[in-house]
Amino acid sequence: MAAEQQNEEQDVAGLMHQIGRTARQAGQELALTSSEARTAALRATADELRKRRDAIKAANARDLEEGRDKGLSRAMMDRLTLDDDRIEGMAAGVETVADLNDPVGRELNAWEQPNGLRIARVAVPLGVIGVIYESRPNVTADAAALALKAGNACILRGGSESFHSSRAILTALENGMEAGGLPRGCVQMVPTRDRAAVGEMLKMSEHIDVIVPRGGRSLIERITRESHIPLFKHLEGICHTYVDSAADADKAVALVHNAKLRRTGICGATETLLVARSRKDDLLPAILDDLHAAGCEIRGTREVMQAWPGAHEATEADWDTEYLDAILSVKVVDGVDEAMAHIRRHSSSHTEAVVTEDAWTADRFLAGVDSAIVMHNASTQFADGGEFGMGAEIGISTGRMHARGPVGVDQLTIYKYVVRGSGQVRP
Amino acid sequence: MAAEQQNEEQDVAGLMHQIGRTARQAGQELALTSSEARTAALRATADELRKRRDAIKAANARDLEEGRDKGLSRAMMDRLTLDDDRIEGMAAGVETVADLNDPVGRELNAWEQPNGLRIARVAVPLGVIGVIYESRPNVTADAAALALKAGNACILRGGSESFHSSRAILTALENGMEAGGLPRGCVQMVPTRDRAAVGEMLKMSEHIDVIVPRGGRSLIERITRESHIPLFKHLEGICHTYVDSAADADKAVALVHNAKLRRTGICGATETLLVARSRKDDLLPAILDDLHAAGCEIRGTREVMQAWPGAHEATEADWDTEYLDAILSVKVVDGVDEAMAHIRRHSSSHTEAVVTEDAWTADRFLAGVDSAIVMHNASTQFADGGEFGMGAEIGISTGRMHARGPVGVDQLTIYKYVVRGSGQVRP
Secondary structure (H helix, E strand, O other): OHHHHHHHHHHHHHHHHHHHHHHHHHHHHHOOOOHHHHHHHHHHHHHHHHHOHHHHHHHHHHHHHHHHHHOOOHHHHHHHOOOHHHHHHHHHHHHHHHOOOOOOOOEEEEEEOOOOOEEEEEEEEOOEEEEEEOOOOOHHHHHHHHHHHOOOEEEEEOOHHHHHHHHHHHHHHHHHHHHOOOOHHHEEEOOOOOOHHHHHHHHOOOOOOEEEEEOOHHHHHHHHHHOOOOEOOOOOOOEEEEEOOOOOHHHHHHHHHHHHHOOOOOOOOEEEEEEEHHHOOOHHHHHHHHHHHOOOEEEEOHHHHHHOOOOEEOOHHHHHOOOOOOEEEEEEEOOHHHHHHHHHHHOOOOEEEEEOOOHHHHHHHHHHOOOOEEEEEEOHHHOOOOOOOOOOOOEEEOOOOOOOEEEOOHHHEEEEEEEEEEEEOOO | OHHHHHHHHHHHHHHHHHHHHHHHHHHHHHOOOOHHHHHHHHHHHHHHHHHOHHHHHHHHHHHHHHHHHHOOOHHHHHHHOOOHHHHHHHHHHHHHHHOOOOOOOOEEEEEEOOOOOEEEEEEEEOOEEEEEEOOOOOHHHHHHHHHHHOOOEEEEEOOHHHHHHHHHHHHHHHHHHHHOOOOHHHEEEOOOOOOHHHHHHHHOOOOOOEEEEEOOHHHHHHHHHHOOOOEOOOOOOOEEEEEOOOOOHHHHHHHHHHHHHOOOOOOOOEEEEEEEHHHOOOHHHHHHHHHHHOOOEEEEOHHHHHHOOOOEEOOHHHHHOOOOOOEEEEEEEOOHHHHHHHHHHHOOOOEEEEEOOOHHHHHHHHHHOOOOEEEEEEOHHHOOOOOOOOOOOOEEEOOOOOOOEEEOOHHHEEEEEEEEEEEEOOO
């Protein structure tokens, strides 16, 4: 029994390394393909998704049945479900990515040295991208499309709940790649639900250049702990909106309402409101009345409770909590510097906004807050690759290496130096 | 005894985390300092290095004495030695970095969305940089200056042989930072020679954003294996020069001579020469005659030995060997495609060059070879941040994340998104 288990473990390791080698080689071939071929392959993938709609729904039915047997929550079952609309949404999403400007081959900058050497930094694909995700099967198509558009091979590891659905979507991707003349190995999926496969992926730094973990906090914490490979990830989005003494009242009410309540479950939703003390008696109650009327729970400091008696008392833990719900923690601060100090202590470095009509305060906040995204007079809910004009995003990064904020196709490239000479030798 | 050892280990872990926390906080303060303050602090550091010359030499004498007792090799002792010239070189190097354009605050790009949001990507410091190096004490000043110029805190871990010298150089850095009004904690050195400290550093992903390992292969292999933090590193430089059928003979002889022999011990030195078959009887002997006359050993395939009988026979291992010596492996290939295939199999992805007068061949090579640096009609020995106009480099990266090729001050930054609105809410 022990020997058998050991064999199986070796098999998973061997399997993963085979997948890794195939991906690396396919990535090298893919890097040499034309922009037109990659676009065509993605358009063909969209067609395949539509053509294979019934097969995808049949595979999804198997996942749903298994999910029911396992007693998945209603929310999980909903995330897992693929209907005609969602399949069409996937296909349309792949087409959107297909039509983005090609990020590969861009000349990022170029200069000439005094000795006549002409040097250019030119964008090239990152290499091999690993994507580890949970229940939503559409991530299979979304993430692969972004990786492939930028000339990267990818290794997908979906949630075990969506195993059959993801395999059916993979077939569409593989057929699309083939139709475009791209190497079939440039998109692969881990063909086992064995959790050991994830552990192997996280060690394969010779085959995988970056891993994008998409899922809940516990998945991302595990990956962060174990990975020897760089990650594009955010653990959480504890976003702040600071309403300054020089805020316009109407803007402030509308911005906080949108930042908190437009969708409470996304990482760019504001979780903490900071308000300048000079506005605690006029503007703060107006903001909180509006939120309360829309069903939002308010947790504030004593000072907030005095200004607006409907508030519950906030505990220390509230400042470090991503509610992802209609709950807001609220604090009164002296001004922009105390707001920045609070943010430095409690922010998850995702997105923070200042509401003010004063240019000096806005500049101070934008320069002094070191989050991936800083905003002036805008809703933190704009923290999104699509809203930034990137077409789509594979995730949002709060790390500091390579990419910060929304990770779109441009961020899935790196560069090489191309040096053109006429026989120069180094003295 | 065991309990004592355990205590000591806990002390190293505690010590390292204290250093990490201090660095993170100092880095956050440093990110808010002005360009002028950072420049002034580095200029003051250069002055301090000159002023403290005698103290540095006295500390160096202690290291040299310990080195003699330990029986270090002559080469090691030479690398360890600091004399007046080398101290002046360090000071001048710090001044060069001080005077570089400020990489922080550059607007990398900017655009306006249809809803009026103005979005800019603005360069900000990476954060905290760890540098792990071996015997050369001057790395202390060089690496710290680059990190600090780009607004990063740094944690230095020098070789145990240069412990006293590095401490003396650190004092100059600390005094310089203080003179410029920068937080003293922005440059710290691990105050113990205990090797466990390196292991702790490699786990501190919450305090260190990137590690730059500088040293021999075994150090870098160990760090690669253990690190959970991204690295800027190259393991080796197996660089190739391909002499095409359309090569100019004079250029080819001069370029190969320089690429191999200018300095044989640097990572950009060419280790393998590939020559098109059509030139094996005219150009190949001319190139090898020239190298041989300069004392270079030639290891070639049978075909090379037939064309130039002075060659030794190359083994398979030669194609994967970084000689760092006056030895060259040589192979005849059909043309550019076979050259590229050989490079794909054996290159360390550092630097490769093509020598040809044919534009199509040059473009094919420059597009098809996926190394950090690709060159046309230039010596691979130009693979250097200084030669690229970057002022200086903290290292050369053959990894694919964040930075490839020479890592200068620009590459020691990342960006944040600055979004300016006028009250926009997301629909």
